[in-house]
Amino acid sequence: MTGNFLPSSTLHGAAELLIAHGGDPKPLMTALHMDAEALHKPDIPVPAGAVGTFLERAGEAAHCRSFGIRLALRSGMAILGPLWVLLRNAETVGQMFEDLAGHYELFTTAAAVTMESADGGVFVGWDTAAGLTGSSIQAVEFVIALFCNEIRLRADPQWTPSLVQFRHSPPAQLHDHQQVFGSRIQFQGERNALFLDQATLALPVNGSGARSRALLSSMLRLDQDALNAGISRRVEGVVRALLPYAPCSLQDVSRVFGMAPRTLQEHLSSSETSFKVIKDQVRSDLALKYLQQSSLSLSEIADILGYGALSSFSHSFRRWHGCSASAFRRQAAM
Numbered sequence: 001m002t003g004n005f006l007p008s009s010t011l012h013g014a015a016e017l018l019i020a021h022g023g024d025p026k027p028l029m030t031a032l033h034m035d036a037e038a039l040h041k042p043d044i045p046v047p048a049g050a051v052g053t054f055l056e057r058a059g060e061a062a063h064c065r066s067f068g069i070r071l072a073l074r075s076g077m078a079i080l081g082p083l084w085v086l087l088r089n090a091e092t093v094g095q096m097f098e099d100l101a102g103h104y105e106l107f108t109t110a111a112a113v114t115m116e117s118a119d120g121g122v123f124v125g126w127d128t129a130a131g132l133t134g135s136s137i138q139a140v141e142f143v144i145a146l147f148c149n150e151i152r153l154r155a156d157p158q159w160t161p162s163l164v165q166f167r168h169s170p171p172a173q174l175h176d177h178q179q180v181f182g183s184r185i186q187f188q189g190e191r192n193a194l195f196l197d198q199a200t201l202a203l204p205v206n207g208s209g210a211r212s213r214a215l216l217s218s219m220l221r222l223d224q225d226a227l228n229a230g231i232s233r234r235v236e237g238v239v240r241a242l243l244p245y246a247p248c249s250l251q252d253v254s255r256v257f258g259m260a261p262r263t264l265q266e267h268l269s270s271s272e273t274s275f276k277v278i279k280d281q282v283r284s285d286l287a288l289k290y291l292q293q294s295s296l297s298l299s300e301i302a303d304i305l306g307y308g309a310l311s312s313f314s315h316s317f318r319r320w321h322g323c324s325a326s327a328f329r330r331q332a333a334m
Helices: 015-021 024-033 047-059 066-072 082-088 094-108 137-154 176-181 210-220 224-228 232-242 250-256 261-270 275-294 297-303 312-320 324-331
Strands: 004-005 045-047 111-118 122-127 164-167 193-198
Touching: 004 047, 004 122, 015 066, 015 224, 024 312, 045 047, 045 082, 045 111, 047 066, 066 137, 066 176, 066 261, 082 094, 094 111, 094 122, 094 250, 111 193, 122 137, 122 261, 137 176, 193 275, 210 224, 232 250, 232 275, 250 261, 261 275, 275 297, 275 312, 275 324, 297 312, 297 324, 312 324
Parallel strands: none
Antiparallel strands: 004 045, 111 122, 122 193, 164 193
16 A cells, blocks of 8 residues: 555665675565666655565675664665655754654655653654564664764764664674664664653754745745645645655645645635645656656556555546556557
């Protein structure tokens, strides 16, 4: 279902890191039935479970137990796409993680970010959703390392969390882990999380200041003055960004804009369109792109676009383009 995919930007730097360790990413992608283009293009949906498996196998192929941690050093939380605009607008580190936990499903429903209060601070946790099978050690360490790297940008360069906990067993060597997480690491614990004390939570988030706020206003939190001009285009942009990775219902999108679903519908109606029309147009366009630019199967494309059955997608595609999806792909390949 939609939401169990991740943008291929999640794999940014993975191919280069694997090659640097003497490995070859192409056989891994083939074995996992993942589009090889996902290693180089940022906007191809890839199955979340396959991403986790790729990281595990890449670590094995590279003979690098800390592959996820090293990948985090090449990446950043900008992989969250439009959601990152919201996070950078937070006043403090604490608010940034509150926003991340509250809106993470807009990025994917294949995992969850949690916040749990404790004496003197908060545990920020990350875990894959129920139903995703296989080891997630590399993925967990990758995400927690991303969190630490982002906080370090707001704090002293030598900052490390008060405590990091992992459910899995410790590696034979801890050098890379201690470089990123500090000396207080607990393995075989009850959660995958880092503990942030009150001083860390209060750190200011000094992203790009007014520019971030302007982007947020135009992309995620439209103010009243902006509603009269281009709202349909703005809604289309949000739908296009979220559709492969979240349920993307009217309720989901209206929440991104900070308004009631009925209010958003009214604004769209004044622009002589509707949410249903916009979503249908985006589905039509994305279907063409996936058929032309990826090796995703028709069933996978239907799944990504939020169709419960391939037959429903096939019916829509014929309505949009006057031919079957399979015929279009054959013609595009000629």
